[in-house]
Amino acid sequence: MRRKLAAGNWKMNGTAADLAELNVLATLMPADAPEVIICPPAPLLYRASTAAQATPISIGAQDCHMQASGAFTGDISAAMIADTGAAYVIVGHSERREAHAERDRDIRKKAKAAWASNLTAIICIGETLEDHEANNTLDIIAGQLAGSLPSAVTAENTIIAYEPVWAIGTGKVPTLDQIAEVHDFIRSKLAIRYGADIADMIPLLYGGSVKPENAALIFEAENVDGALVGGASLKATDFAPIISALAQS
Ligand code: PEP
Numbered sequence: 168m169r170r171k172l173a174a175g176n177w178k179m180n181g182t183a184a185d186l187a188e189l190n191v192l193a194t195l196m197p198a199d200a201p202e203v204i205i206c207p208p209a210p211l212l213y214r215a216s217t218a219a220q221a222t223p224i225s226i227g228a229q230d231c232h233m234q235a236s237g238a239f240t241g242d243i244s245a246a247m248i249a250d251t252g253a254a255y256v257i258v259g260h261s262e263r264r265e266a267h268a269e270r271d272r273d274i275r276k277k278a279k280a281a282w283a284s285n286l287t288a289i290i291c292i293g294e295t296l297e298d299h300e301a302n303n304t305l306d307i308i309a310g311q312l313a314g315s316l317p318s319a320v321t322a323e324n325t326i327i328a329y330e331p332v333w334a335i336g337t338g339k340v341p342t343l344d345q346i347a348e349v350h351d352f353i354r355s356k357l358a359i360r361y362g363a364d365i366a367d368m369i370p371l372l373y374g375g376s377v378k379p380e381n382a383a384l385i386f387e388a389e390n391v392d393g394a395l396v397g398g399a400s401l402k403a404t405d406f407a408p409i410i411s412a413l414a415q416s
Contacts, residue, residue, distance in 0.1 A: 340381055
């Protein structure tokens with residue numbers, strides 16, 4: 168059985184007071200909840216990890232540098248993230264690819280840096296609206312998988328999040344058939360590269376405007392093992408129904 172996961176990406180939102188949401192979320196989560204990860208902004212990681220100790224929630228960062236240390240003002244290393252008590256790190260989010268010009272090969276190096284500090288990498292891929300409208304989605308996804316994933320991917324060190332860029336924060340969501348097609352394609356590509364045994368166990372998350380209202384439908388797709396959620400992860404009362412929908416899927 169593959170792990171089910173619900174990951175919340177708080178992006179550049181929240182201060183220490185908002186960590187109270189972790190306790191609220193823990194009380195609203197069903198007893199049979201899947202794994203839940205919250206990725207707050209870097210300054211909150213230590214406090215979030217400490218607060219989450221009394222809950223079933225795990226903590227992740229939103230990015231890490233590819234180098235272990237050095238003259239990289241403003242950046243944080245995977246070891247620093249691990250030192251806060253966090254266990255996961257998102258790499259290759261489309262907002263980093265776009266606003267920070269991150270390329271597939273940078274993301275591959277960041278995933279390896281994450282592993283070197285015993286963090287699980289949540290590697291994001293997804294096509295732009297232009298690619299989507301030109302029917303290039305599968306080609307783009309194949310290229311990002313080939314370029315962003317290191318060769319030592321396992322089901323323990325990596326989670327893959329498929330996030331169509333045009334669905335992030337827009338309220339637009341692909342149809343269930345479109346989501347299923349891309350997730351099936353990702354699983355088949357992983358099987359070719361890593362073998363069916365590993366590919367079958369790697370969690371694949373869908374991300375892009377997942378809300379309490381559409382989560383159950385999205386989780387119907389066979390190769391969707393959970394969600395990476397932005398806006399709807401900020402409030403426990405929004406995120407909890409998504410987690411419940413995943414538990415029931
Ligand atoms: C995200 O940023 O990863 C995301 C999926 O955001 P939203 O849920 O707000 O679309």
